[in-house]
Amino acid sequence: MATGQAPFNPVPAMRPYPPVEHPVVVIGPQYLAQYPVELAVNSDFKVSDINGTLIFQVKSKLLSLHDRRFLKDAAGNTLVNLRQKIRTMHGRWEAFRGESKEKSDLLFTAKKSKLFQFKTELDVFLGNNLGEVPDFKVKEGYSKSSCSILLGDSNTMLAQMHRKHSLASTILDTDSFGVTVYPNVDYAFITALVVILDEINADRSGED
Numbered sequence: 001m002a003t004g005q006a007p008f009n010p011v012p013a014m015r016p017y018p019p020v021e022h023p024v025v026v027i028g029p030q031y032l033a034q035y036p037v038e039l040a041v042n043s044d045f046k047v048s049d050i051n052g053t054l055i056f057q058v059k060s061k062l063l064s065l066h067d068r069r070f071l072k073d074a075a076g077n078t079l080v081n082l083r084q085k086i087r088t089m090h091g092r093w094e095a096f097r098g099e100s101k102e103k104s105d106l107l108f109t110a111k112k113s114k115l116f117q118f119k120t121e122l123d124v125f126l127g128n129n130l131g132e133v134p135d136f137k138v139k140e141g142y143s144k145s146s147c148s149i150l151l152g153d154s155n156t157m158l159a160q161m162h163r164k165h166s167l168a169s170t171i172l173d174t175d176s177f178g179v180t181v182y183p184n185v186d187y188a189f190i191t192a193l194v195v196i197l198d199e200i201n202a203d204r205s206g207e208d
Contacts, residue, residue, distance in 0.1 A: 027079055093196045095110075124137065146163070
């Protein structure tokens with residue numbers, strides 16, 4: 001069971017989306033979307049529903065050997081910590097339950113599909129997957145302003161992300177995202193993948 005509990009369900013998306021046939025639960029069943037969910041992610045990585053209610057927040061650990069990000073619920077409970085492995089060619093990240101670093105609490109790993117990429121693609125492996133076939137794929141669009149999260153090597157869509165562009169974001173050089181999570185999918189897991197994708201893209205562009 002994840003550390004935090006979902007205090008309520010996010011507001012449903014306005015558009016219908018087909019449910020995934022089998023539930024995709026990685027971080028916790030309490031985060032399983034019962035209907036299409038629209039999330040907004042601001043430049044500080046505070047995640048809210050379409051009514052502006054805070055759902056998740058992402059915090060960083062400073063002065064550590066590894067880059068670490070903590071996905072927390074609205075009350076500040078750590079659900080997952082994301083840890084970048086140093087000295088890896090494919091930009092591998094590991095996700096552990098709560099604040100643990102124990103292998104028994106490894107939820108999933110994510111790495112770039114190829115060493116050199118024009119657009120970012122990630123292979124995602126569940127913690128108990130010791131093979132070479134990923135459980136999930138993250139594929140960035142050619143415009144680099146959108147991405148799709150897919151089930152394995154299939155075309156089954158789990159979520160879509162797109163960057164929001166406005167005059168204010170252009171002037172202030174800030175990013176915000178819209179994320180659509182399909183029914184029967186763990187929206188905390190999807191949020192964690194969006195964090196990792198953003199970190200990998202920031203490394204590629206030389207941002208801090």
